[in-house]
Amino acid sequence: MNFWEMIKMAMENIWANRMRSALTVLGIIIGVMSVIMVVSIGQGGKARILREMEGIGTNIFGVYIGSTDDDYEKYRITLEDCRAIEESVESIEALSPLVYGYAVVEASPRKESAYVYGTDSDYNRIQNIRMAEGRFFSSIDNAVSRRVAVINRRLAEELFGSARMAVGKKLKIQQVSVVVCGVAESGSGMFGPESPMVYMPIKLHFELFDSEESINQIYGSAAHKDLVEESARKAIRVLEVRHQVKDSNVYQFVTLSQQMEAVDQVLAIITMIIGAIAGISLLVGGIGIMNIMLVSVTERTREIGVRMAVGARREDIMRQFLLESVVLSVTGGLVGVVLGVGISAVVCMAMKIPAVISFGTIILALLFSIAVGVFFGIYPANRAAKQDPIEALRYE
Amino acid sequence: MIRVEHLTKVYDTGIVRVQALTDVNLEVRKGEFLAVMGPSGSGKSTLLNILGCLDRATSGSYHLEGIPINTLDENELAHIRNRKIGFVFQTFNLLPRMDALRNVEVPMLYSGVGPRERRKRAWEALEKVGLADHALHRPNELSGGQRQRVAIARALVNDPDIILADEPTGNLDTRSGLEIMAIIQGLNRQGATVILVTHEHEISRHAQRVVHFRDGRLVRTEVIAEPVQAEKTLRENSQQ
Ligand SMILES: Nc1ncnc2c1ncn2[C@@H]1O[C@H](COP(=O)(O)OP(=O)(O)OP(=O)(O)O)[C@@H](O)[C@H]1O
Ligand SMILES: [Mg+2]
Numbered sequence: 093m094n095f096w097e098m099i100k101m102a103m104e105n106i107w108a109n110r111m112r113s114a115l116t117v118l119g120i121i122i123g124v125m126s127v128i129m130v131v132s133i134g135q136g137g138k139a140r141i142l143r144e145m146e147g148i149g150t151n152i153f154g155v156y157i158g159s160t161d162d163d164y165e166k167y168r169i170t171l172e173d174c175r176a177i178e179e180s181v182e183s184i185e186a187l188s189p190l191v192y193g194y195a196v197v198e199a200s201p202r203k204e205s206a207y208v209y210g211t212d213s214d215y216n217r218i219q220n221i222r223m224a225e226g227r228f229f230s231s232i233d234n235a236v237s238r239r240v241a242v243i244n245r246r247l248a249e250e251l252f253g254s255a256r257m258a259v260g261k262k263l264k265i266q267q268v269s270v271v272v273c274g275v276a277e278s279g280s281g282m283f284g285p286e287s288p289m290v291y292m293p294i295k296l297h298f299e300l301f302d303s304e305e306s307i308n309q310i311y312g313s314a315a316h317k318d319l320v321e322e323s324a325r326k327a328i329r330v331l332e333v334r335h336q337v338k339d340s341n342v343y344q345f346v347t348l349s350q351q352m353e354a355v356d357q358v359l360a361i362i363t364m365i366i367g368a369i370a371g372i373s374l375l376v377g378g379i380g381i382m383n384i385m386l387v388s389v390t391e392r393t394r395e396i397g398v399r400m401a402v403g404a405r406r407e408d409i410m411r412q413f414l415l416e417s418v419v420l421s422v423t424g425g426l427v428g429v430v431l432g433v434g435i436s437a438v439v440c441m442a443m444k445i446p447a448v449i450s451f452g453t454i455i456l457a458l459l460f461s462i463a464v465g466v467f468f469g470i471y472p473a474n475r476a477a478k479q480d481p482i483e484a485l486r487y488e
Numbered sequence: 489m490i491r492v493e494h495l496t497k498v499y500d501t502g503i504v505r506v507q508a509l510t511d512v513n514l515e516v517r518k519g520e521f522l523a524v525m526g527p528s529g530s531g532k533s534t535l536l537n538i539l540g541c542l543d544r545a546t547s548g549s550y551h552l553e554g555i556p557i558n559t560l561d562e563n564e565l566a567h568i569r570n571r572k573i574g575f576v577f578q579t580f581n582l583l584p585r586m587d588a589l590r591n592v593e594v595p596m597l598y599s600g601v602g603p604r605e606r607r608k609r610a611w612e613a614l615e616k617v618g619l620a621d622h623a624l625h626r627p628n629e630l631s632g633g634q635r636q637r638v639a640i641a642r643a644l645v646n647d648p649d650i651i652l653a654d655e656p657t658g659n660l661d662t663r664s665g666l667e668i669m670a671i672i673q674g675l676n677r678q679g680a681t682v683i684l685v686t687h688e689h690e691i692s693r694h695a696q697r698v699v700h701f702r703d704g705r706l707v708r709t710e711v712i713a714e715p716v717q718a719e720k721t722l723r724e725n726s727q728q
Pocket of ligand 2: 532533534654
């Protein structure tokens with residue numbers, strides 16, 4: 093009997109008890125499936141985040157007021173602060189202030205709620221915003237607070253039907269009429285398409301929202317990747333001096349590498365949890381296999397006796413049952429791989445992230461299921477092989 | 489060909505000690521048809537299991553074609569069972585999930601015969617016992633007599649020198665029993681040594697020699713000058 097025939101025989105025996113076999117390998121299926129899924133989706137998510145971050149530029153950082161202090165008025169960041177930073181920190185290439193707002197945007201007869209950002213003309217360069225139609229507002233627009241705005245494709249489509257139709261049209265924001273000078277491509281957010289957005293000159297924003305000059309965040313880009321943190325610290329230093337800050341926690345900064353680390357940490361935790369679940373599933377699955385193989389050995393005691401009577405050696409019987417448990421666990425492993433890959437593909441598609449199927453993981457998962465089959469199959473197989481032929485033949 | 493000297497078998501279960509065979513001396517010639525008779529518990533199956541290399545004697549010697557069986561290890565015994573011996577059991581002992589053909593193939597799985605050759609030889613064996621037309625039936629789709637014929641096909645498929653049958657007709661009606669005896673006699677005529685355990689007098693009359701056992705001892709040997717021919721009996725019965 094060659095190897096393939098033995099595998100065929102094992103499959104026949106498993107098929108003869110298909111329901112029981114299927115239930116038995118459930119643990120293995122779940123274990124392998126979750127490993128494949130967590131690796132694929134995790135890798136895919138990470139690749140996506142990396143790509144997005146690299147799209148923005150790895151050199152950027154943000155500075156903001158961290159602790160909400162009672163003396164907010166004293167610390168608030170002004171346009172003057174921005175200018176001071178730009179002048180005194182050499183390693184900073186570009187700097188943009190940013191204020192957030194949220195408003196109903198009206199283009200009669202349609203209305204839509206949108207995020208309204210006030211910033212300057214450098215912002216699209218720092219954030220790597222791609223224009224679909226028209227242009228981003230210019231430094232002159234900004235300087236004279238011209239009533240122009242850039243909206244994103246999402247908002248353009250909601251209000252005007254298409255990006256092209258939007259350019260040159262008028263919008264009403266906070267009762268003020270503003271002309272659309274360009275449409276930006278919507279960057280896609282983590283969980284679905286980006287929200288409707290409006291970008292406008294920052295002073296116009298202050299005017300529209302009737303607010304005092306208070307910047308939520310400064311975005312800067314450093315001349316070099318290695319200068320990001322240093323630039324951010326220097327920028328904070330400038331702010332601290334200008335605002336006479338003693339407590340050094342008032343201004344804080346965030347960089348991409350920090351965010352990437354946070355993503356990595358979350359992924360590592362999820363991987364660990366799922367890894368533990370997978371490990372337990374495989375263990376339970378293995379015990380299930382051992383159990384069912386012991387049942388099988390008992391049920392087939394007579395068969396073992398017959399096979400021995402017609403010339404099977406103990407090692408033949410051993411091999412037969414061991415192979416059966418391995419085929420069982422590997423079948424579970426394969427089903428787990430197929431389900432894992434399938435579900436990952438669907439989930440990745442739904443989340444619009446690239447599906448990263450790692451062949452290393454698949455091979456590892458299959459090797460693991462073989463190992464489970466061997467490890468938990470040895471005891472039952474040994475028990476089968478140890479039968480006394482006469483006793484086995486007499487077994488009722 | 490088969491030579492057994494001072495053979496003793498003791499079963500020691502720890503609680504009871506049963507002397508199943510005591511000082512058995514027996515010689516069986518090549519091509520002979522021997523019947524073993526005796527009341528229940530007299531040690532017939534025990535003897536057959538030892539002759540079939542399924543069990544070992546407690547003491548004494550057993551030579552098969554000059555091979556000292558006592559000295560062989562388990563794998564060598566398995567090899568002898570595979571090549572030289574064909575077992576037929578009272579309860580058929582077919583594998584329930586396989587059809588007749590595949591049941592007959594089982595001994596060849598352990599003698600390194602390739603799949604095509606195996607199939608061919610299994611067919612031939614089934615033809616010999618007149619069951620080729622039921623080759624693809626599973627045991628539960630066959631009558632008792634047909635099952636026993638499949639079992640005989642399995643016993644002879646590796647072309648053994650010796651056929652050992654432990655009450656092969658025990659679970660069968662008279663007619664099926666006679667058919668089985670006819671097949672066994674046919675195999676014997678073609679050269680196989682046959683040792684058959686039975687406690688039916690009529691069945692034992694088909695052998696050339698009968699050894700009688702009592703309490704584990706061989707107590708009497710009887711030579712049958714003119715063995716009954718099962719073929720003939722069947723023919724006569726069908727004419728009536
Ligand atoms: N495994 C065993 N353990 C203990 N005693 C056994 C065992 N096998 C057989 N015996 C005993 O050995 C004796 C001979 O048994 P054996 O099966 O050879 O008898 P037998 O002549 O074949 O009887 P039957 O006609 O009922 O089949 C009996 O007393 C039986 O109880
Ligand atoms: Mg018996």
